Amino acid sequence: MSDKKMLPDEVNEIILESISDGVFTVDHNWRITSFNRAAEEITGTPRKKAIGRFCWEVFRSNMCEGDCALKRTMKEGKSFVSSSTYIINSKQQKVPIGVSTSVLKDQSGEILGGVETFRDRTLVEELRRELSGSFEISRMVSRSPIMKKLFAILPQVAESDSTVLLEGETGTGKEFMSLALHRLSKRKKGPFMAINCGALPDTLLESELFGYKAGAFTGADKDKQGLFSAATSGTILLDEIGDTSSAFQVRLLRLLEEKEYQPLGSVEKFNTDARIIAATNSDLERMVEQGTFRKDLFYRINVIRFILPPLRERKEDIPLLTERFIAKMNQLHDRSVEGVTPAAMSLLLNHDYPGNIRELENIIEHGFVLCRGPEIDVAHLPASLGSKPTVSFPTPALVATTMEASLVEGEKEAIFAALKRNNFNRLAAARELGIHKSTLFRKIKKYKISLPATDGRSRRL
Template sequence: MMEKIVVKPHILESISDGVFTVNHEWRVTSFNRAAEKITGFSRNEAIGRLCWDVFGSNMCKDACPLRETMKNGQSFIGISASITNKHKKRIPISLSTALLHDEHGEILGGVETFRDNSVVEELRKELRDSFRLGGMVSRSPLMKNLFTVLPKIAKSESTVLIEGDTGTGKEMLAKALHDLSLRREKPFIAINCGALPDTLLESELFGYKAGAFTDAVSDKPGYFNMADGGTIMLDELGETSPAFQAKLLRVLVEREFQPLGGVQKQHVNVRILAATNRNLENLIEQGRFRQDLFYRINIVRLLLPALRERKEDIPLLIERFIDKLNRLQDKAVTGIEEEALNWLMNYDYPGNIRQLENIIEHAFILCSHGEIGTRHLPSDLAVSAATSAAGPSSMLAIRRSTEEEAIMKALQRNDYNRLAAARELGMHKTTLFRKIKKFGIHLPDGDGRTASSSKQKSGSD
């Protein structure tokens, strides 16, 4: 049975928690001394005003616990939220709600108690920051070792080779190196070399002169010009051709380049960070990557471990993504249920951190407040969770079947466009091609791009 709350003013003043009451019109009817201290509003300023004008909580719009209490009679205890005080400062709180009755049992409105959690949040932030470097967070010994050496590497001018699977955060690591370096006041530019053909990549990096090709009506500076004095990250360098690699080697050796259509060389002061998800030494053996370029970029080598190798970071990353999405989407998700966390801990993440973030974003579509449960997670995670209790052979069979089904569905959703399907799955295109061959998946004659362009053409006709 619902406990009846009868508020007596002299008791309210002796409570260290903030307490306020509202009537059925949502106007504040009482406001204790602790509430004044936490919010910055005096009792006279608060009483008679609509409660959301006083508190500005992140739950006021569509997830107000007090509204739910007054509507259904359900009390809430220890809900995490935040308010904006009179001085526009965000205050983290925990709150509890109940119905407000008079001495005869009549419902007068609602009562809410709230506690300032600023000190608790500062302690949590301090704990999180002890595992943070730049935009990266980790509790993994592998990552902590990386965090230890990164400041020293950042202060050097040496070229760095960053290796890691797709989605492990190579660009974030490169940005951390830049931010810790003496070049931090200058530009940081990242470019995905694997996404552009040679000619376009060369013009994007080195720029071009007017008349260099048909559409070149004026000079255009390249990324090397724009990054002068700063840092440029060349991602997916293993996807480039040996011809482009030869031109890049010249830039690394001579520190100058020649724009397309230009006759004069331009000097550049740029630190180069190279990144790849491929094994460059294997590519050298296959004749697909220049050995002399490899030696030039492999002065300092950093390896980012896959998420499956640092699963202790999953709860920390989930908390970070929830905080980020709460701010971006103005929601009040408070955490994740234990069973849902178990599902996520038992998954292997072929798409690494990027895939985990996509899963949490998926959950936010279905969950606007409270904790994320298994009902909010993608259905294929349920199969992954089920395999954790199976034997090794059955686990392998189930996982293979699930992965094959996920690839098929992604291909179908993207009209068999393999590049689009790879992006949706959070894996590199070559990884997807290899898995299509491994599973013996039959594809139509086109890869989806022809079909897509035909649809656009017929639509425009």
């Protein structure tokens, strides 16, 4: 039998350039020695810039500083298949990938370095989110039917220049929603500026928004540009607008009606085309009734109104948000925490979150800091979430039972909250939850949810 013939180098190169998986090799000093076309496309880094650099400079993966598959391959001399991780591409975007590694040898068996193949799993992750019932828009993620309704109209609202009013408790994501409106709009290349109106006295607030002329007050040595001037072709978020004084509300109303503002100490008026988004954690309608917020300003800013639900009314988002926060912290701190244990998730699902999404993020950060293993466990979470864990650990069966009970309780709470919001109209609640009315009736019976004798369809004669 004749000796096996080796393929010419140019044929091998054609094959490497033809496959859809990214392929690169490194030498013993971890410098990249080859980089195929697919690797260029997935990372966004041209081959000329990649070759000769350290692999972690190009990939910036959460695996690089921790449990690197290629490092294990080089150390142990064996291959690893389908490790899941992510990289940060040249556009600073996170790209999920599947990785396989092997030792790179020459014809005589001498080890030259390592080779890694990686596959872009973005479509797979999108499909996984779709199958799990979650959806994402402009970095906001949810599987809540309530949020789905908001997300559905968000692009249309973003396209307009109408004033938007965002209402919701502290920590429900009002600034994220305003950022999403900005990023989806034709103003996305312009500045986005936010100011907390409730944190500043009137004079300082007006000087920040409208600017001032030199000599307007003691210490005003030179002209200062205000946010309405700086935010030309952009968006301004007026946060906590419910905490402003009546005098400031008059000036803001005039600006909204005339699209003009007057810097402090100036006799000249200037035009502004900045889009205004107002946000509050107060009930402005009630404040109008009580006379603590101007009725004319309320109707002027209440063109389009979004009411963001508290986290306790969308507990189905807790696992999704937890995953997102851990991924963010992995990226910031170059770690590879995989998630939370079922027992820890059970504890998270049972909490009411008076601080909403911001509180959940702080809890996850607390666990992330204390965690030194692959998963955040009960012992890593703040003691305020529940009683301190004992030395013994729950069995898998007990964990599964606890997890199931927590999910049931979360679903029961979500159903009751939807019924209450819809004045106990079963059909309307089913539509909001995105389920068939017969499914809702079955779950009401299953969970023994008490309902009033009449529902939202009833009318007084």
